[in-house]
Amino acid sequence: MTVVDTPTSERDPVNPFKSTERGGKVDPIFRWVLRSSGVLVLAILALMVLRTTWAAWPVFASEGLDFFTGTLWSVGPSRSEVTGTYGAWPFIYGTLVSSALAIIIALPLAICTALYLTQLAPPRIARPGSYLVEMLASVPSIIFGLWGLLWFLPNVLRPVMNFLEDTLGQSFPPFSILFEGPVFGVSYFAAGVVLAIMILPIITAICREVFMLAPEGEKQAAYGLGATRWEVIRKVVLARSVPGVVGGTMLGLGRALGETVAVAMLIGASQRVGTSLLFPGDSMAAVIFNTFADGAPEAIWALFAIGVTLFFITMIVNILARLLVWRIGRITGDATV
Amino acid sequence: MPASHEDVFVIDDLSVRYSGRDALRNVSMVIPAGGITALIGPSGCGKSTLLRCLNRMNDLIRGCAVEGSLFYHGEDLYASDVDPVEVRRRIGMVFQRPNPFKDTIYSNVSFGPRLNGMKKGPELDEVVEKSLRRAVLWDEVKDQLTKNAFALSGGQQQRLCIARALATDPDVVLMDEPCSALDPIATMRIEDLMRELSTRYTIIVVTHNMQQAARVSDRTAFFSVSGGADDGGDPAGELVEFDETVTIFSNANDSRTEAYVTGRFG
Amino acid sequence: MTTTVTRTRRRARWAAPLLAVGLIAAACGGDDAGNGNGDDENGSSTPTVGGETQDLSGTLLGAGATFPTPLFLEWLGAYQEIEPEVDINYQSVGSGGGIEQFLSETVDFGSTERYLTDEEVEEAEEIRGCASIHIPVVFGSVTVAYNLPQIEGEELVLDAETTAAIFARDITNWNDPAIAALNPDLDLPDVDMIPVHRSDGSGTTYIFTRYLSDEVESWDDEYGFGSEINWAAGTVGGAGNEGVTAGVQQNPGGIGYVSFAYAVENDIPVASQINADGNAVAPTVETVAAAPAAIVDELPEDLRFDILNVGADAFPIVGTNWVLAWECGYDENTEELLKAFWTWAVTEGAPIAEDLVYAPLTGPVIDLALEQIDKINSQN
Ligand SMILES: Nc1ncnc2c1ncn2[C@@H]1O[C@H](COP(=O)(O)OP(=O)(O)O)[C@@H](O)[C@H]1O
Numbered sequence: 001m002t003v004v005d006t007p008t009s010e011r012d013p014v015n016p017f018k019s020t021e022r023g024g025k026v027d028p029i030f031r032w033v034l035r036s037s038g039v040l041v042l043a044i045l046a047l048m049v050l051r052t053t054w055a056a057w058p059v060f061a062s063e064g065l066d067f068f069t070g071t072l073w074s075v076g077p078s079r080s081e082v083t084g085t086y087g088a089w090p091f092i093y094g095t096l097v098s099s100a101l102a103i104i105i106a107l108p109l110a111i112c113t114a115l116y117l118t119q120l121a122p123p124r125i126a127r128p129g130s131y132l133v134e135m136l137a138s139v140p141s142i143i144f145g146l147w148g149l150l151w152f153l154p155n156v157l158r159p160v161m162n163f164l165e166d167t168l169g170q171s172f173p174p175f176s177i178l179f180e181g182p183v184f185g186v187s188y189f190a191a192g193v194v195l196a197i198m199i200l201p202i203i204t205a206i207c208r209e210v211f212m213l214a215p216e217g218e219k220q221a222a223y224g225l226g227a228t229r230w231e232v233i234r235k236v237v238l239a240r241s242v243p244g245v246v247g248g249t250m251l252g253l254g255r256a257l258g259e260t261v262a263v264a265m266l267i268g269a270s271q272r273v274g275t276s277l278l279f280p281g282d283s284m285a286a287v288i289f290n291t292f293a294d295g296a297p298e299a300i301w302a303l304f305a306i307g308v309t310l311f312f313i314t315m316i317v318n319i320l321a322r323l324l325v326w327r328i329g330r331i332t333g334d335a336t337v
Numbered sequence: 338m339p340a341s342h343e344d345v346f347v348i349d350d351l352s353v354r355y356s357g358r359d360a361l362r363n364v365s366m367v368i369p370a371g372g373i374t375a376l377i378g379p380s381g382c383g384k385s386t387l388l389r390c391l392n393r394m395n396d397l398i399r400g401c402a403v404e405g406s407l408f409y410h411g412e413d414l415y416a417s418d419v420d421p422v423e424v425r426r427r428i429g430m431v432f433q434r435p436n437p438f439k440d441t442i443y444s445n446v447s448f449g450p451r452l453n454g455m456k457k458g459p460e461l462d463e464v465v466e467k468s469l470r471r472a473v474l475w476d477e478v479k480d481q482l483t484k485n486a487f488a489l490s491g492g493q494q495q496r497l498c499i500a501r502a503l504a505t506d507p508d509v510v511l512m513d514e515p516c517s518a519l520d521p522i523a524t525m526r527i528e529d530l531m532r533e534l535s536t537r538y539t540i541i542v543v544t545h546n547m548q549q550a551a552r553v554s555d556r557t558a559f560f561s562v563s564g565g566a567d568d569g570g571d572p573a574g575e576l577v578e579f580d581e582t583v584t585i586f587s588n589a590n591d592s593r594t595e596a597y598v599t600g601r602f603g
Numbered sequence: 604m605t606t607t608v609t610r611t612r613r614r615a616r617w618a619a620p621l622l623a624v625g626l627i628a629a630a631c632g633g634d635d636a637g638n639g640n641g642d643d644e645n646g647s648s649t650p651t652v653g654g655e656t657q658d659l660s661g662t663l664l665g666a667g668a669t670f671p672t673p674l675f676l677e678w679l680g681a682y683q684e685i686e687p688e689v690d691i692n693y694q695s696v697g698s699g700g701g702i703e704q705f706l707s708e709t710v711d712f713g714s715t716e717r718y719l720t721d722e723e724v725e726e727a728e729e730i731r732g733c734a735s736i737h738i739p740v741v742f743g744s745v746t747v748a749y750n751l752p753q754i755e756g757e758e759l760v761l762d763a764e765t766t767a768a769i770f771a772r773d774i775t776n777w778n779d780p781a782i783a784a785l786n787p788d789l790d791l792p793d794v795d796m797i798p799v800h801r802s803d804g805s806g807t808t809y810i811f812t813r814y815l816s817d818e819v820e821s822w823d824d825e826y827g828f829g830s831e832i833n834w835a836a837g838t839v840g841g842a843g844n845e846g847v848t849a850g851v852q853q854n855p856g857g858i859g860y861v862s863f864a865y866a867v868e869n870d871i872p873v874a875s876q877i878n879a880d881g882n883a884v885a886p887t888v889e890t891v892a893a894a895p896a897a898i899v900d901e902l903p904e905d906l907r908f909d910i911l912n913v914g915a916d917a918f919p920i921v922g923t924n925w926v927l928a929w930e931c932g933y934d935e936n937t938e939e940l941l942k943a944f945w946t947w948a949v950t951e952g953a954p955i956a957e958d959l960v961y962a963p964l965t966g967p968v969i970d971l972a973l974e975q976i977d978k979i980n981s982q983n
């Protein structure tokens with residue numbers, strides 16, 4: 001068609017600002033792609049929640065609030081109605097206890113490791129150390145489960161649990177309750193410790209990033225005023241990192257709450273509630289994983305109901321975390337270091 | 338060199354190395370009490386390095402080694418039993434960029450005293466007020482002590498940093514190019530403040546602005562880089578000349594100094 | 604295949620991809636070695652010579668219990684030597700999954716350790732418009748494995764009462780008088796018992812708890828039976844036979860139930876069990892096979908049965924693995940393949956089963972099974 005195509009031929013000789021291919025068409029397409037992928041993600045999430053809730057509805061309807069507080073989980077064989085009893089508290093409790101234990105153990109360790117890597121370690125240790133942490137964060141959980149069950153539990157955890165039972169378990173409340181025997185091996189405690197090891201790298205990695213961002217100017221200022229290394233860490237590095245650390249903790253907690261395989265292997269799968277940490281219990285993700293394949297339809301509805309519950313618990317935890325960050329932001333905004 | 342108690346710092350044959358590379362070589366000078374001492378010279382000649390030696394901030398830099406001797410009121414600052422943290426509590430420092438804590442004005446000023454164990458109360462309030470007054474900031478912020486320091490202007494922030502340094506009751510204040518990030522009006526206010534403070538404190542200020550040195554300082558030390566490849570060594574900063582400011586600017590001993598202050602130098 | 608859509612079926616179809624993570628137990632018919640027949644690859648028309656099927660070809664798809672998977676794998680392998688053009692895929696998804704896939708008609712046959720409930724039988728009838736068929740194909744037993752180094756190499760005897768009491772946590776120590784009474788020759792140590800059960804729903808649990816419920820009334824009242832029950836507090840779960848075994852072997856004093864085949868394969872000590880005649884019987888292929896043989900006269904028409912209350916020299920904790928099929932709705936070729944393979948499996952496949960410590964069908968049970976196989980597609 002056109003014989004000669006010079007660059008200027010694209011321009012309208014009359015109106016040099018007339019929209020071109022580049023600005024006029026590509027931009028809207030780009031915007032449209034971004035917007036629709038955003039909408040798509042939300043739509044998928046919403047569909048998932050609705051679909052799962054719908055599948056779980058017969059159980060919610062028949063159990064009511066007892067679904068969350070009941071302690072008896074006894075599945076029925078029916079294909080069309082709810083005949084069993086579905087009290088999910090043992091699983092909810094197990095998930096919360098093992099995850100809480102994991103955070104209680106992992107968070108201080110992660111903070112210390114990250115502080116060491118960012119504030120104290122010489123570069124020749126800090127750099128490989130950081131790589132190592134990031135590598136650990138990507139180890140699949142089945143590895144942790146197998147290692148935990150076959151090596152860590154018998155060789156490390158069992159002696160530790162025996163010791164805890166002999167000492168704290170024989171002392172006074174609440175320890176005498178929390179560490180009451182007998183020691184079975186698999187337990188809330190075993191699951192919690194292995195979960196802690198699993199989420200340690202991710203929390204450490206995030207804390208490391210956050211601590212690295214601690215403002216150098218403020219650190220210098222604190223040192224200049226005669227702060228010790230520890231005071232600088234506490235009053236500048238840590239104080240400035242609270243939102244980031246909370247964020248990292250939430251990520252770890254999210255992983256702990258939803259962790260399936262490793263917990264299924266270590267928590268005990270007993271479908272019961274025990275006050276002792278040494279007691280074999282069960283978790284939400286683990287019971288879904290363990291019994292999904294062989295359940296009658298009504299049992300599967302009940303497992304969906306657990307799934308929905310887990311989803312909402314995770315969401316509530318995230319919202320609480322956000323509120324916490326927001327509160328802390330306000331407090332440090334007008335109080336002391 | 339006999340140390341007189343009139344002299345705040347007695348520096349003798351001081352050399353500083355970063356990871357084995359000389360940054361400052363064989364500096365000897367005596368800084369008397371009171372007044373303002375300016376350190377000038379082209380960038381990279383080791384002015385900041387020397388300043389950081391004076392309160393042992395260099396200890397925080399990995400690979401930094403200090404040789405020679407440095408006496409503060411007759412005390413060897415680099416003696417093995419000296420705790421650098423204690424040194425920094427006694428010798429205040431103000432940095433190039435205003436670096437207040439992301440916290441309230443009150444918390445910023447009271448940070449040092451609180452580190453030293455002072456509890457919240459009227460005494461602390463008094464220290465905060467006194468420091469802010471000395472930094473000529475009190476009138477501007479007295480009603481907003483609980484406001485975040487980041488809300489202040491750059492010049493105000495720098496004066497807040499000065500107030501914060503004064504709050505630990507030092508007798509020396511080190512300033513490393515305190516005005517280089519500020520506009521001319523804020524700069525003028527800081528300069529006025531420095532003059533005012535110099536009656537009470539010994540002030541040592543690094544500046545690359547010769548007019549500033551000439552305007553505010555009583556004494557000026559001129560540093561330069563020497564010892565290039567032709568000397569068979571690494572280039573490193575050295576002290577060329579240290580004298581009364583008027584002398585340096587009008588009647589310099591060394592031709593390099595004269596060249597620099599008259600702007601005929603690289 | 605019909606397109607009737609019911610609520611449960613829709614759900615099942617949606618769940619199927621999730622479940623289909625089991626193994627696919629068929630070698631692809633990679634061997635295309637030319638045979639003179641020139642059959643088309645789909646095998647839509649297969650020559651039948653004088654009533655005897657030869658040179659079959661085509662594909663069967665099955666899913667269900669994990670318990671017989673090792674046996675099915677062997678059977679499929681051996682059968683392919685005979686009929687190289689037949690591909691049989693078996694997905695080991697558990698009995699519940701097998702029933703579900705069978706009822707949603709996504710497979711040609713299901714496999715399960717628990718027979719269909721009346722409700723499921725009715726629903727099946729509605730779905731396909733004809734009856735479902737239970738074909739017993741093999742028996743397996745569940746044995747009580749334990750870890751008590753102090754009595755290594757000696758025979759431990761348990762009865763249903765004691766076994767139930769152990770898993771109900773009424774008996775918590777190995778030196779309990781009830782155990783001692785059954786084992787007068789053993790020097791039982793003072794060691795805490797740690798009962799281990801399956802954490803996943805499983806036919807093994809069904810067989811074990813079915814036995815306890817039948818023999819011990821208090822067990823039936825409190826725990827009942829099923830492929831998944833609400834175990835007593837103070838017991839621990841393990842996933843699969845492996846998980847239970849790990850739980851038992853890691854805990855001195857551990858005790859758990861595992862499939863007999865698994866125990867033999869892994870050389871785990873298992874208890875002898877007292878049967879209805881009061882005889883202490885150790886599990887062997889023979890004593891397990893004796894159990895269904897003992898009740899063959901009492902079996903119901905549809906072959907939905909439990910093996911309970913057996914005496915003489917039969918081991919008392921025995922369960923059946925059924926293949927589920929339909930009386931209608933298969934195309935001719937599929938019907939032919941199903942009949943041929945399962946007939947072969949329950950007759951000529953017996954030695955293979957014995958090698959793997961499964962109890963094959965014997966005597967009159969084989970005839971009953973063949974009658975069931977004959978019903979496949981009979982209502983078409
Ligand atoms: N932290 C450090 N690590 C390594 N070298 C440094 C460091 N700080 C300064 N130096 C080097 O020391 C020399 C003097 O620097 P500095 O004291 O900052 O000079 P000035 O303040 O006069 O510009 C320069 O060559 C500089 O590169």
Ligand SMILES: [Mg+2]
Pocket residue numbers: 384385386513543
């Ligand atoms: Mg400098």
